[in-house]
Amino acid sequence: MPFQTIDALDATGKRVLLRADLNVPMKDGRITDRTRIERLCPTIRELAQKGARIIVCSHFDRPKGKIVPEMSLAPMAEALSEALGRPVTFAADCVGPVAEAAVAALADGDILLLENTRFHAGEEKNDPALAAGLAKLADAYVNDAFSAAHRAHASTEGVAHLLPSYAGRLMQAELEALDAALGRPSRPVVAIVGGAKVSTKLDLLGNLSAKVDVLVIGGAMANTFLAAQGAAMGKSLQEAEMHATALEILTTAKANNCEILLPVDLVAAQEFAAGSPHRTVPAMSVPEGTMALDVGPQTVELIEARLRGAGTLVWNGPLGAFEIPPFDTATVAIAEMVAGLTASAGLKSIGGGGDTVSALKHAGVVERLTYVSSAGGAFLEWLEGKTLPGVAALGG
Known part of the structure; x- marks a missing residue:
């Protein structure tokens, strides 16, 4: 399967929508395994060093298209910031005026985390309107969530057809490993x-x-x-x-x-x-x-x-x-x-x-x-x- 990596992305000054998988295990409001957060960091660091304005989106749990406060991604902003050693701001929606204002405030190298994509019913339905709303926020799309790639959702599949799209380093590593396993x-x-x-x-x-x-x-x-x-x-x-x-x-x-x-x-x-x-x-x-x-x-x-x-x-x-x-x-x-x-x-x-x-x-x-x-x-x-x-x- 041919795909472009972020080597082909001229990231400087670009708004980059990065699909992550922050669906991490939680217990009593605390993250119990940070593996997925840690594996995401190399792509974010590289894009930040190149001067991109990084907009991270992800799902979390199964809110079924409704706002469920305990399924908010807000705690992940702090966890991601700790892992990266740099600030991560948070927007209380993944599309619309709130998200657009948060993106507009970004400078080169800044990192923003959007709210749970599954708070919108259109995410799991791969709704074109939601995909368009996500695409409006960015100049390029990077998918670094191989673990969610088997889902044809708005943030994993729909938006990829609306922006220049690339594989992040984690996605690239997964695909290369699997090709080594069964492809060649x-x-x-x-x-x-x-x-x-x-x-x-x-x-x-x-x-x-x-x-x-x-x-x-x-x-x-x-x-x-x-x-x-x-x-x-x-x-x-x-x-x-x-x-x-x-x-x-x-x-x-x-x-x-x-x-x-x-x-x-x-x-x-x-x-x-x-x-x-x-x-x-x-x-x-x-x-x-x-x-x-x-x-x-x-x-x-x-x-x-x-x-x-x-x-x-x-x-x-x-x-x-x-x-x-x-x-x-x-x-x-x-x-x-x-x-x-x-x-x-x-x-x-x-x-x-x-x-x-x-x-x-x-x-x-x-x-x-x-x-x-x-x-x-x-x-x-x-x-x-x-x-x-x-x-x-x-x-x-």
């Missing part, structure tokens, strides 16, 4: 897909089985594949109604010369609880009254063997119930190996998706992989082979 990867390509349900990742499994050389399936979804092949799974989480689909995926993968690697052993326990007695069992025979909560050491060895010769790894989903030790053992072991191969063997390692990021943070390797995406749905839809409206709009 170094082979062999290994994909690790975990999670609870096959039904939520059908498109992902279908797309990856046509593009990767080895597809490792872990997490509870592996139980469904094993059960479909006649395994006794005890009381493990699995989807009986997806057995036929699982067998179809195996057949399709074989036709695509894609090796699917399923667990050969599992760690089973009677309860999903810290300190619960557990033991390693063959993958095809989980005892009655127990559940599989992680892949076992033989499976870890098989995964490690595939990774040693790999050129690229795509990772979406943990291998086990990593939230409670010792069921994090396999995920942490593989994460540490991936980090080591990234440093020593040039493995291109790309991970993403909410549980994946949490698991990689738990393993302490987020900074040691080639790229870890903070996007959730957008990262997943890209891996599924879908066109993202916010990305497509940058192509003109």
